[in-house]
Amino acid sequence: MTRIAKRMSLIDASGIRKVFDLAAQIENPINLSIGQPDFEVPEEIREAAVRAIRQGRNRYTVTQGIEPLRARLKSYLRAQKGLGEAEVLITSGVSGGLLLGFLALVDPGDEVLIPDPYFVIYKHLTNLLGGVPVYVDTYPDFRLREERIRPLISARTKLMVVNSPSNPTGVVYSRAELEMTARLAREHGFLLLSDEIYDEFTYDETPPSVASLHESTLLLGGFSKTYAIPGWRMGYAYGPPDLIAEMTKLQQYTFVCAPSFAQYAILEALESVRNEHREAYRAKRDLIYEGLKDAFEVERPGGAFYIFPKAPWGSDEEFVHAAIQSRLLIIPGSVFSEARTHFRISFAAPDSVLREGVQILQRLASKSVQK
Numbered sequence: 098m099t100r101i102a103k104r105m106s107l108i109d110a111s112g113i114r115k116v117f118d119l120a121a122q123i124e125n126p127i128n129l130s131i132g133q134p135d136f137e138v139p140e141e142i143r144e145a146a147v148r149a150i151r152q153g154r155n156r157y158t159v160t161q162g163i164e165p166l167r168a169r170l171k172s173y174l175r176a177q178k179g180l181g182e183a184e185v186l187i188t189s190g191v192s193g194g195l196l197l198g199f200l201a202l203v204d205p206g207d208e209v210l211i212p213d214p215y216f217v218i219y220k221h222l223t224n225l226l227g228g229v230p231v232y233v234d235t236y237p238d239f240r241l242r243e244e245r246i247r248p249l250i251s252a253r254t255k256l257m258v259v260n261s262p263s264n265p266t267g268v269v270y271s272r273a274e275l276e277m278t279a280r281l282a283r284e285h286g287f288l289l290l291s292d293e294i295y296d297e298f299t300y301d302e303t304p305p306s307v308a309s310l311h312e313s314t315l316l317l318g319g320f321s322k323t324y325a326i327p328g329w330r331m332g333y334a335y336g337p338p339d340l341i342a343e344m345t346k347l348q349q350y351t352f353v354c355a356p357s358f359a360q361y362a363i364l365e366a367l368e369s370v371r372n373e374h375r376e377a378y379r380a381k382r383d384l385i386y387e388g389l390k391d392a393f394e395v396e397r398p399g400g401a402f403y404i405f406p407k408a409p410w411g412s413d414e415e416f417v418h419a420a421i422q423s424r425l426l427i428i429p430g431s432v433f434s435e436a437r438t439h440f441r442i443s444f445a446a447p448d449s450v451l452r453e454g455v456q457i458l459q460r461l462a463s464k465s466v467q468k
């Protein structure tokens with residue numbers, strides 16, 4: 098037996114694996130489990146990447162990322178999010194930024210406030226580093242409430258994660274929620290980590306980045322979703338220079354640099370490519386929400402491409418099991434939550450597939466009535 102490091106027992110991947118094992122047995126599934134856009138990569142970006150490879154952009158870049166891209170991102174963040182001067186590091190996806198950020202910030206025993214439901218990486222990185230995840234209950238509407246956060250703050254609170262638009266709920270926090278969070282962070286001297294990977298996918302309002310409301314914020318952004326290039330591993334971190342310097346040091350000994358051809362391609366994309374999919378995704382959001390709202394307890398997502406209804410009967414896993422038996426792939430909420438009551442649907446799929454999914458879900462929900 099290989100003597101694996103003890104820390105590995107602090108994390109597990111069994112929840113999601115169970116679903117994928119089940120799903121692998123289904124022929125011709127209706128797949129609403131996927132966390133990436135269903136549109137094609139914009140032609141200009143594909144061409145820019147190919148050009149970069151042909152031009153020999155295949156070597157290591159400097160650890161922090163190529164200078165013109167960092168400069169371009171700073172001006173983008175100034176123009177789009179109203180952010181001032183801080184440092185930028187190009188990361189290997191937001192996941193890369195999360196690893197470097199957590200490594201640089203979390204000591205054993207440090208508490209990390211995580212709104213529940215959450216994107217899974219936050220919990221596992223906290224545990225891996227010996228930190229303590231402290232979950233902020235946001236059910237049933239997935240909103241941040243001061244009276245729920247305040248009692249959880251302690252002398253060990255190191256940071257709070259903010260993910261808006263959210264995976265898995267699609268919730269977009271209002272300006273008031275973000276201002277309240279920034280005020281608590283200021284009052285109690287903790288840092289905010291704002292994961293804004295879905296910032297180009299908002300359908301109603303686009304509130305400010307919490308980084309514009311609280312200086313001690315590590316903002317993580319990325320291109321996996323915006324340009325449908327999750328395989329390229331491109332993201333960035335923006336934050337206080339001392340923190341970015343530590344993260345850069347760690348990048349030097351881990352990822353070394355973000356993929357070089359992709360850095361050059363994104364540099365071109367930021368000049369010219371607009372998100373042309375917002376309208377189509379807003380229509381998908383409407384299609385799925387309107388299709389489910391009478392049969393399920395469900396919040397209308399303001400962003401991302403997820404919706405997180407409550408299972409109308411049984412536990413999350415029992416309901417998802419029944420859905421998979423009907424060829425519909427969705428994900429049990431307990432993969433993203435301490436609760437076992439909801440399930441996640443991704444609406445990054447063709448409209449015809451969404452309609453089929455809605456029909457199956459309506460049928461499954463009505464089974465509870467017959468029980």
Ligand SMILES: Cc1ncc(COP(=O)(O)O)c(C=O)c1O
Nearest residue numbers: 132190191192216264294319321
């Ligand atoms: C909230 C959130 N953060 C980060 C990531 C990771 O993205 P990346 O491909 O940039 O590592 C995802 C991917 O699904 C996500 O949903």
